Amino acid sequence: MRIGVSVGVGIMLLILIAIQQYSTETERKAYAYLTRTNHWIASEMQREMLGFLVDLDGFVMGQGVSHDHVLMKYDLLWSRFPIFLTGPEASTARSVPGAFETVQALFEAVRRIEPDVQTLQPGDLAARNRIAAALTPFRPALHDITRTIAIGDKRSELLNELLEIDTFHLYSTVAIFLMGGSVVLLLLFEVRRSERRADGERRARAAAEAASEAKSRFLSNMSHELRTPLNAIIGFSEITSEELYGPVGSPKYKDCAQSITASGRHLLSIIEDILDIARIEANALAVNRERFEAGRMVEECLLMFTEEARRKRIDIRTSLPDARTDITSDRRLLKQTCINLVSNSLKFTPVGGEILVGIRVDGDSAILSVADTGPGIPEDEIDDVVRPFFRSDKNGQQNLGGTGLGLSLVKSFAELQGGTVKIESAPNRGTKVQVFLPQAMPRIAAEQAAG
Numbered sequence: 001m002r003i004g005v006s007v008g009v010g011i012m013l014l015i016l017i018a019i020q021q022y023s024t025e026t027e028r029k030a031y032a033y034l035t036r037t038n039h040w041i042a043s044e045m046q047r048e049m050l051g052f053l054v055d056l057d058g059f060v061m062g063q064g065v066s067h068d069h070v071l072m073k074y075d076l077l078w079s080r081f082p083i084f085l086t087g088p089e090a091s092t093a094r095s096v097p098g099a100f101e102t103v104q105a106l107f108e109a110v111r112r113i114e115p116d117v118q119t120l121q122p123g124d125l126a127a128r129n130r131i132a133a134a135l136t137p138f139r140p141a142l143h144d145i146t147r148t149i150a151i152g153d154k155r156s157e158l159l160n161e162l163l164e165i166d167t168f169h170l171y172s173t174v175a176i177f178l179m180g181g182s183v184v185l186l187l188l189f190e191v192r193r194s195e196r197r198a199d200g201e202r203r204a205r206a207a208a209e210a211a212s213e214a215k216s217r218f219l220s221n222m223s224h225e226l227r228t229p230l231n232a233i234i235g236f237s238e239i240t241s242e243e244l245y246g247p248v249g250s251p252k253y254k255d256c257a258q259s260i261t262a263s264g265r266h267l268l269s270i271i272e273d274i275l276d277i278a279r280i281e282a283n284a285l286a287v288n289r290e291r292f293e294a295g296r297m298v299e300e301c302l303l304m305f306t307e308e309a310r311r312k313r314i315d316i317r318t319s320l321p322d323a324r325t326d327i328t329s330d331r332r333l334l335k336q337t338c339i340n341l342v343s344n345s346l347k348f349t350p351v352g353g354e355i356l357v358g359i360r361v362d363g364d365s366a367i368l369s370v371a372d373t374g375p376g377i378p379e380d381e382i383d384d385v386v387r388p389f390f391r392s393d394k395n396g397q398q399n400l401g402g403t404g405l406g407l408s409l410v411k412s413f414a415e416l417q418g419g420t421v422k423i424e425s426a427p428n429r430g431t432k433v434q435v436f437l438p439q440a441m442p443r444i445a446a447e448q449a450a451g
Contacts, residue, residue: 319358
């Protein structure tokens with residue numbers, strides 16, 4: 001409330017100051033306008049004519065002045081006449097007795113010398129003398145016009161008016177500023193309080209950003225520290241399960257080694273997902289777009305799930321282009337997108353179900369789609385499933401495992417390339433996920449991917 005009243009009073013005071021200053025400023029602007037007219041119209045015309053004659057002599061006498069420069073000076077001189085003769089800003093200059101007729105005659109002289117200027121050659125003294133003879137007589141007249149405007153009666157009248165400004169303007173200004181002093185102090189107090197509040201908000205935002213950065217850095221460092229020994233565990237368990245150094249004895253040891261390998265690979269995939277999340281949040285995940293065959297990329301992904309699909313008796317079908325179809329995308333990100341979607345479908349599709357994987361180019365977009373006959377997603381959770389670490393507690397899905405990063409990464413990978421994700425699902429009717437990737441990367445998305 002106090003701020004509103006203070007601002008209202010302050011605005012009223014500013015209006016009073018503006019009104020009482022208006023008449024004074026009007027008179028000062030009149031004088032300034034007259035001065036600009038003097039320098040721009042009369043003095044500039046005189047200066048351009050003198051400059052043209054000097055450069056004319058320099059060209060004819062062979063003093064390093066080019067013909068093009070002389071033509072440019074001629075054009076500048078020519079451009080001054082329409083402003084003086086017809087422009088509203090030159091009305092004061094035209095009011096000088098004889099000024100309009102003098103400039104009109106000079107304009108005709110400039111037009112007459114144009115053929116000589118266009119054909120002028122070095123050493124052509126005859127043409128130079130004709131041009132000088134046509135223009136030189138006007139120099140005194142232009143000087144008189146300039147002098148009349150600069151120091152004539154009109155200027156004296158304006159100066160007298162400026163010196164006779166009513167002292168009321170001064171007194172009223174002092175009174176208004178005294179009245180507004182308290183208002184200004186109150187406004188300064190309110191501004192200071194607002195600045196303190198804004199500073200607190202900035203500090204809180206900076207702390208939140210620092211915490212987010214620290215979290216991403218922690219996840220990235222810890223993921224790297226875990227991945228190094230985990231790769232060794234996977235490698236040695238594979239050597240043991242394949243008995244590369246000889247029999248391990250009881251078959252149960254071999255089964256244990258295979259379980260270690262499978263668990264290690266599962267943990268490694270989770271770590272890779274966490275690493276990708278950390279890179280995305282830190283804006284450090286680079287996008288490397290290239291041309292490649294879409295159908296072959298999908299087939300490479302599906303090879304990874306052949307055994308799992310066979311065990312669950314799930315039929316994975318494909319809808320791929322008949323002919324070779326190349327698309328432009330980040331191959332690694334699109335392959336990981338396909339893997340995440342198929343893995344999700346295999347996880348939730350019951351025994352005997354179906355999964356349809358397709359990729360096609362439609363207009364300016366490449367569209368990757370994965371549809372399944374799983375339990376579907378409730379309508380109120382469709383927007384939530386793309387959030388990191390989200391896991392539905394409906395339909396017993398918590399017991400199916402997973403970290404809840406798959407669809408979140410799919411969405412992030414698509415947005416890094418300027419694309420979008422569309423999810424169509426309903427309970428007991430399966431799920432269809434479509435990823436739209438523009439073939440011409442939008443500028444904003446390209447800057448984010450590069451930056």
